[in-house]
Amino acid sequence: MTIAIHVSGDAKRAVETHVPLLAADLVASGITAQDPALWGPAAEPEAAKRLGWTEAVSVSRPLVAEIAALREELLAAGVDHVVLAGMGGSSLAPEVITRTLGVELTVLDSTDPGQIRAALADRLESTVLVASSKSGGTLETDSQRRAYESAFRAAGIDPATRIVVVTDPGSPLETHARDAGYRVFLADPNVGGRYSALTAFGLVPSGLAGVDVGELLDEAEAISLNLADDGADNFGLILGAVLGGTSPLRDKIGIVADGTHIVGFADWAEQLIAESTGKSGKGLLPVVLDTESPELTESLADLQVVRLVDNAHAFHLREHHPGELLISGSLGAMFLTWEYAVAVAGRLLGIDPFDQPDVEAAKAAARALLDDRPAPEAPAFVDAGIEVRGTAAVVDGTDSVASAVEKLLSELPATGYLAVMAYVDRVAHPELAELRDLLAARAGRPVTFGWGPRFLHSTGQYHKGGPAEGVFLQITANASDDLEIPDRPFTFGQLIQAQATGDAAVLTEHGRPVLRLNLTDAATGAATLLSALR
Structure with a gap:
């Protein structure tokens, strides 16, 4: 098919x-021929180095045998649990591939300390970590890799036998991996992360988990002529x-x-x-x-x-x-x-589909907060253990979570949307996703739901750079059991809070209405929030 x-x-x-x-x-043959002029002069410099995905099927073919060989080697050593540390394009395609093919893959795309702890505690003795980052400097992936390196050493396991790296040539991650003796798969630098499903970023973790990635390439090849015509x-x-x-x-x-x-x-x-x-x-x-x-x-x-x-x-x-x-x-x-x-x-x-000019803003804000670590802003009020903060137009004159949410919805333009952004352990609290339909029914407008910080590498660009018609509900949680990041001056709990705070600050600078709800106890706070909004 x-x-x-x-x-x-x-x-x-x-x-x-x-x-x-x-x-x-x-246009179709032009895309296939990697013509960067198709999106206008302003887009040409970026498009000139981002069209390699059109030949991903042929470029990726040699990977199939390499991945299969490494999988056999790992299985022979009793290593049969694959964990993927990656964000955005580095994790979303492998997650779809393995779920569709019924193959187990643990996707670690969070900085929530509870989610990191749970992953580290799951079959570490038979785990291989795939650390996947195009730039090689993705803060989340770097932090996750450090945690696994430390855990492997503490368990008497040589990390060189348990860490596989996927990155672009010349990245800081490649340098570290070569020095540490890790197995490295280099991806095509002429492919942007979100177009990388059929490159090493999509294929290596999926293939190591047990997917026949050659068949996936066959399926893409079968449609290639149609798409080029x-x-x-x-x-x-x-x-x-x-x-x-x-x-x-x-x-x-x-x-x-x-x-x-x-x-x-x-x-x-x-x-x-x-x-x-x-x-x-x-x-x-x-x-x-x-x-x-x-x-x-x-x-x-x-x-x-x-x-x-x-x-x-x-x-x-x-x-x-x-x-x-x-x-x-x-x-x-x-x-x-x-x-x-x-x-x-x-x-x-009339836009350049290959750049992402607003993604860096939230990252820079988070890094600045990690460097200075100011005292948390006092909440406007606390309702049933939920701290309420936000832009003045949203929180002024409110005294409950329900009334603050109602005020946020009142800020929705006629053509607007609500984005729910949950910087919470998505494995432990999947029920928070129920907020999407609850709020959509009340708003009468489209509602998106994203787990933070993973959505920063996805809809995060649209929220800042797209039409100014969104209103934003951010949910965070205090870490009940924080976790150090080896050789870093901040913890995972501090990192995810800085990412949320930085994101909210950038949205506010863009004039977007923001409501921030912090669950002082995630276990009870999620239920309390759902109850309040029902």
Whole structure:
């Protein structure tokens, strides 16, 4: 199976309007030929070094045997538990791949001390850590690697036998790994992180966990000719036209898993779309929905629904969901098709889909807070063990969590959205994700939900660089049992609080309404918060 797409309504009109023009302008073949001029002169310098993903299938082929050989070596040594330390593009694709193929992979994409402790306590004697960072300087990944190095040594295990590194050539992480004797897989430096699903970043952790990554590349290869062809049936052009070419623009993209065999694909697509398009006051906001989400019954004029289905289900759904785009396909084909489509959407929107100018701002703010570590800002008030802080327009005149949330929702523009950002252990408190549907039903507008700090490498770019129409609910928690970061002057608990505080500060500087709720006790606070908002 490769790809099947069905369009109707505004989506169909977008295809009819834009695909012939895109074909005539040789956009598909131009992307395949890595033509950096397709997105205009301002984008050309960045695009010139970010189109290597179009040849990822062929470039990655030699990795298949290398990964298989290392897996056999590890299994022979009794090492069968794979932990991935990575953020954003380094973790989202492997998570989708392994969940879809039914293979266990522990994804460590948090700085919450509880989540780190739980991972370290899980089968350390049979664990291999894959430390994955394109830049080689990702603070979260560096901290996680340090924790595992220390834990391995404390258990009498040589870290050189248990740590595998995936990074770009010449990065600080490569230098450290070579010096330490770790196994290193180098990725193509001409591929941005969010386009790296079919490179070493997606394949190494997945393959070590037990996925047949050669088959994944076969699936992508099967769609390659279609995606390179300047024709009306090019799936990348069709999907790209719907994402970026509806008129008026439906700039909220609701992604619904409805019968698809692919698990968690919307979370990967969320990063690809938001980080690629959310800049210069423009962008597409991906909203991960389920089949019962309130947004699907609100008839929102700015919401374009993309429903992920299987072929049989797609036929049944066609008459029931007019105006939506229905898409099905194999995982490898879907990765490559969406990468092409978002590049196409960037051209239609008039933005550079390969830079991320606002991602660094929150990182810089967090680093500054870690260097100075000022005393925490006093809360505006405390309600049932939840400390309430925020911008004046949100917290002034309120005295409860419920009233502060209501005030935040009142700040929503008519075309706005609410972002819930939970800097909390997502393994221990998955119930917090229930807030998304609760708040969507009350707001009558799209609501995104992101676990911090992982969303900073995803929708974080859109929140700062996209249209100024978001309001933000941030949830943090005091660490009940903090954890030192070896050879660092700060702990994991201090790191995640600095990341949250820095993010809130940057949003505030951008004039965004922010409400910060800090759970003084995460175990009881999550239940208290859910109860208050019901």
